[in-house]
Amino acid sequence: MDIRLLGLVRVLGDEGEVLPVTAPLTCATLAALALGPGRPVCAGELAERLWGRVPPGGAVGRLRRQVARLRAVLPAGSIRTVPGGYLLDVSPEATDLGRFAGGLLRAEELAAGRPEAALLTLTGVLPLWTGNPLMGLPDCPLRDGERRRLRLLWSRALRLRAELELRLEREAVDEGREAPVSHHPWRVDALPPEAGGDELAAFAGLVERATAVEPPTAATPGLPDGAGMFVARAGELGRLRRWLTDVSATPAVCLIDGPDGVGKSTLAVRVARELGHRFPDGLLYVDLRGADPRNAPLTATEARRLLLAAMGLPGKEMPDEEASGAVYHAEIRRRRVLVLLDNAVDAAQVAPLLPAVGGSAALVTGRARLVGEG
Template sequence: MEFALLGPVGVTTGSGELPLGPAKRRSVLAMLLLQPNITVSVEQLITCLWEDEPPAHARTVVQGHVSRLRAALAEGGADAYGIELATRAGAYLLRLPEELIDAHRFNELLALARPEAAPQDAVPLLREALGLWRGPALSGTVAGPQFAAAAHALEERRLAAVEALARAHGALGEHERAAAVLYVEAAANPLREGLVAALMGALYRAGRQSDAINWFHRTRQLLGEELGVDPGERLSRAYEEILRAEAVAAAPSAPQAHPDPRAHDGLRAHGDPQGHGDRQAQAVPQGHGDRQADGVPQAYGDPQGHADPQARADRSDPARAAQGSPPPDSPPPPAAGHAVPRHLPRPPARFLGREAQLADLTRWITATANGESPVAVVTGPAGVGKTACAVQWAHLHAHAFPDGQLFADLGGFGEGDEAAPAAVLREFLLALGTPPGQIPPSAEAASALYRSIVARRKILVVLDNARSSAQVRPLLPGGTPPATAGGAPTRTESGGGAGCATLVTSRSRLDGLVATDCARPVPVQVLATEEGMALLGTVLGPERIADDPDAARELVGLCEGLPLALRAAAAQLTARPRWRLSRLAAALRDERRRLALLSAEDTGIAAALRTSVARLSADDARLLSALATGSGRQVDASAVAALAGADPDRTRDGLDRLAEMHLVDEEATDRYVISALVQLFARGGEPGEGDASGADSAGAAER
């Protein structure tokens, strides 16, 4: 009897495949197989089977699926293989020899292969491992984040096996075979720079220099068009090595200058492979309100446990790339055998300003006593660029955390449910090299294991979009300050004294985290007028701003200095190159259209505010609505209580909660101010379906 996860989920016996029934039943089996010989609670299964609110009879449905799976396994002769599907007090346990699961056999073969040390043995092992795949992992299960995360992890391991097989062929001098192995995967994953870099190297060593260089130019153009970024260090380094080798072959006696791939192909050089040298601007939001992230920040470890972090990452630390090598006082590289996750989102494109916040983060984290685990909370209203600030700092200081960087979107202010700490811990533990079967199911036990693993490492943890302090605490790494003769912890000579460090972003102030974990609040404010104009200029071009500076200033004011709103306005103007800035400014003056115009597809101010307001209690939502109906933006707590006929103390408490969520600002004692954009949204000014083409209707009004 064999169990399949690497393709359609199924069970095969000597007489054929067992009939498993509908997708939910296959999903129950898949979840049990992903955690073999470990109890899986009914609540976990319900969470996996229903993305939305589960039905009232969900537990009964799960029990029915388990009962039918048990019967199907019995008919297939499960007893003869030592397989049992047992019930354990509100949970289920699939007891079986793990070698019956194709994913387990795949990982075993992958671990046995040593492509550099024993390439002749590695080739058949890796071919056998890749031969176990029959299509996308976990096919036939229900759509949901947990199965998507597990399938992504398995796919990452498959691609790692492909690269390992190519390295084994290369070690044997079979460069054409290495290129053939990589070609299909690079074509299917054109933005995976590691694959393309490996393919370029194989093609060059096979004597196909022009093909290798063409792959670089093709990928560079695609990165620019799709993501707005330059090639990362690994891809740039592969290109430079080819150019250098070509130059040496052409003139072996001449001294060779270090080639710059951007100068060679006409790209504008920015001083580093990813183009961060002279460009600064706020991050472009990627459909999450004010958050900038590319895809899931799910964290997965390297199944082969390579010590070289470049073997596990498509794009390395941009700060290190800009300098060419780590600073002389950087911490030592990680110990061999450690899984080193590099899971930060790509650096913010054209990051602008925020020098004070970046410096504050640096002072707090690098001045921490050796071995301690500092926490900083980057806070601010929706759309202000909190994630961009945190990710920028993380990339600039990644070299100070040689054991890796973990990233998780906690979904505290997203459209869906917030991330459960247990799920995030599982992803982190996988990233740190913990076998899936050794990850405890409870959040408490998983948190303890996580702290134990990172206790002696230097890892940066970025927790984005947190809703509450309680959501964050289980994910904080522990500190291990060393004992000294004087009883005080020491500091590192480099100034980077932190062991692990944590950056948290949230629209809430997370006062609880400040109180219990000495977290450092780092507020991010809206952009000043000149900064906002500079941000518009980075997108639209400085000449367009210079053509109508007064309109640019008005646009910044109408957007209230929020980078997300300014980005959305710039997107409207980018799509309409003949429009003058004054035309959009005139349209934004119409409060009925403003929120619609400051939206771009599924992102924008309305979408960001919607997720903030959705987290309010009913009483606080009513209070915000009452504030929005007033004619002015300044609010006096006593006056609001009197007009509403409400208790003054309860009204003040409500206003404090709104201020904590950055939906109002406290100017002075009992005096608050509400922004025009929040006011418009709370009045019911959110763009509806009739306003979906806000820019077009504005244009019609202007014509």
């Protein structure tokens, strides 16, 4: 059993199936117990956390019914009755919060002597956060109070990550290592929507598939898993995070280039998943087919049509080639999205796909150096 608290509250069974724990009050009862696994919680404390200091009439009976509903769904023996209350009889590792807290503690212990191992440990548990913690709960003291506590834990992890990345980045600079990530410095919103490759001097074009998702709650179909290990990539990760943190005034365009097999896509996908929550209208992923020996790259028009479909434009309303550029940029302007353009070929293909106003951003990967000379 896997209890998720760091996002939408839900329970997964041993086979990964989602168990039917969906009613807001039932989720709140589960969360109240799961926040302290193995610890007895008295009925009075549970009632106060669910309804406040003055619970409504019949609160004890309602609480019993919620516990009964949980017992009917969770594995036998998971919830035990103890004198005066209840206990969720699972280990901390049975919850995403327990795994996150354990990873954070291990990272803090490793930080002084083994910063790279500490960062790797921390990076492994940060994706456990899939959104605002305790989503799906009703408005109650438990949700409001615990969210504040959990956000402090999240901030503590982010501070540690920043310290580790800064230290490792300085070490990389001292050793003369060159990072494969370059940040596109242009103010893209000052360019016309159909700016050409010479004006942008970087990128790739053409898309095999496009998918939109409302991050960060679920995997994006077609999106690579991004599960690769990152060794000596702390500096690159840190720079990408900084560049994509505030795009309110102007869109960020980040370029990742290098030879085949160095992990460009893995790096881009990792960052896109991690920062997806900063782009509330979703993540658009497109494989530009620049590394596909069997298929030619798609045209910019084909790419735009796939992206428009990913944004929900019905097929019968799909514009023709001449109008697709204007429609595409009109749709992008209405949204705050992160566009991941993978396996780019050249600037002329990617330029028509770049966000042109603040609020959105693009990550672009390609084999060839994506920033033009002069």
